[in-house]
Amino acid sequence: MAEHVAATPVLGLGQWAYDRGGFVRSDVPHLPLGTQALHYGTGVFEGIRSHRAASATVLFRVHDHYERMLRACRLLRITAPGSVEHLVDLTVELLRRNNHDGDTYVRPLAHKLSLLPGTPPGVGLTGVSDAWSITSHGFAAGRLAGGIRCAISSWRRSSRDAMPAQAKITGGYVTSALACDEARAAGYDDAILLDGLGNVAEASTANIFAVLGGRVVTPPATGDLLPGITRDTVITLCGESGVDVAERALGPAELITADEIFLTSTGNGIVGVHAVAGRDIGCGTTGPLTRLIASRYDDVVRGVGGAHPEWLTTVHLG
Ligand SMILES: Cc1ncc(COP(=O)(O)O)c(C=O)c1O
Structure with a gap:
């Protein structure tokens, strides 16, 4: 029988994050308490991996991940900051800035943020602003290799x-x-x-x-x-x-x-x-x-x- 497995795959959060249009220090951003997605679950995310080899890191099927995410955004009426190519470019830039030692896990998150002026409170997908962020994390490979x-x-x-x-x-x-x-x-x-x-x-x-x-x-x-x-x-x-x-x-x-x-x-x-x-x-x-x-x-x-x-x-x- 396999030993019981620890539940924390993600290691260090990279120093930099992409947040609402620019690169910022990842410990600075915060979201308002009224963040709609926090209340109603109206967000979408992806999990993307890169594997480190010498002076490069290699993202796996990153275009497919962003295509899936853009389709999910359309479903929730979330506007993306750009095309799949643009999102890949942002991710590449983030990994360059964070320069993790080993393999990474990249987490793009898009969600409903705040009610626009004149929109009454309540659950909905229109009349609400959107937010996009991307973070990268060091990741321990092979954690579950023992089954x-x-x-x-x-x-x-x-x-x-x-x-x-x-x-x-x-x-x-x-x-x-x-x-x-x-x-x-x-x-x-x-x-x-x-x-x-x-x-x-x-x-x-x-x-x-x-x-x-x-x-x-x-x-x-x-x-x-x-x-x-x-x-x-x-x-x-x-x-x-x-x-x-x-x-x-x-x-x-x-x-x-x-x-x-x-x-x-x-x-x-x-x-x-x-x-x-x-x-x-x-x-x-x-x-x-x-x-x-x-x-x-x-x-x-x-x-x-x-x-x-x-x-x-x-x-x-x-
Ligand atoms: C519910 C669920 N099913 C399946 C998967 C596997 O999907 P993928 O291979 O695209 O990571 C995930 C990944 O996080 C998931 O959350």
């Missing part, structure tokens, strides 16, 4: 007709927080959430894959789950490695009898799940197919072997 144990949560993943699943909306993460809290209180590392029909949706902040008889199965992207960029990367890498992937409904009974299970997310990469709901998965360790895909993924995000240069953005540091 994790998951509970099956009593909290269900919201249906996409109640909470849009394709956007990382701040308010929606209350379900993840409740599920994680419940799982950790019971001694697990993370929670797997079912959808309203009782099928497996995803983990608290990661997509899920099961290996069943040599075939990889993952719930469909059209279900009640965030269609992750890492999920998409893994499906591509499986195809290139000759591993068959089926995107189909997955029940909890199939899950607990799977040969292997792994989670995928930008923050933690590919993480082996060693037990679910108190039952060992396979031999209770990270299985061979998970190890194969994890090693392919680690190479691709660091540019090792030269595969998929279109996913990499190199930031030359001073």
Whole structure:
């Protein structure tokens, strides 16, 4: 069984942040108590990783992250400071300024801020100003490499007709927080959430894959789950490695009898799940197919072997 895993992935906050139109010292900005997103959850965010190599750091699929975020902003009527390219440029500039020693986690956040003059108080998306920030944090890689144990949560993943699943909306993460809290209180590392029909949706902040008889199965992207960029990367890498992937409904009974299970997310990469709901998965360790895909993924995000240069953005540091 995996040891219980500490819950704090993010290390130091970089000295500089992008905040509402300019670069500022990251310890200075503050938000008014009336910040609308704080009250109503009307914000969207992304999590982007960069990996340090010599005098450069390499961002992984940063354009895809900002495309997803801009679509989420349109949903919440938040005006972005510019195009995907402009946001990538801001991120590159931020990483140059912060010059972290190792790998980083970049957190863009866009949200509703203050009521515009003449707008009556209340919940809404118009008549409210917007704010955009980007911070970068040092990040400890491989934190969950030893595998994790998951509970099956009593909290269900919201249906996409109640909470849009394709956007990382701040308010929606209350379900993840409740599920994680419940799982950790019971001694697990993370929670797997079912959808309203009782099928497996995803983990608290990661997509899920099961290996069943040599075939990889993952719930469909059209279900009640965030269609992750890492999920998409893994499906591509499986195809290139000759591993068959089926995107189909997955029940909890199939899950607990799977040969292997792994989670995928930008923050933690590919993480082996060693037990679910108190039952060992396979031999209770990270299985061979998970190890194969994890090693392919680690190479691709660091540019090792030269595969998929279109996913990499190199930031030359001073
Ligand atoms: C709810 C949820 N599902 C899945 C993921 C994985 O998405 P990605 O691979 O794009 O990081 C995340 C990432 O934070 C998430 O919050």
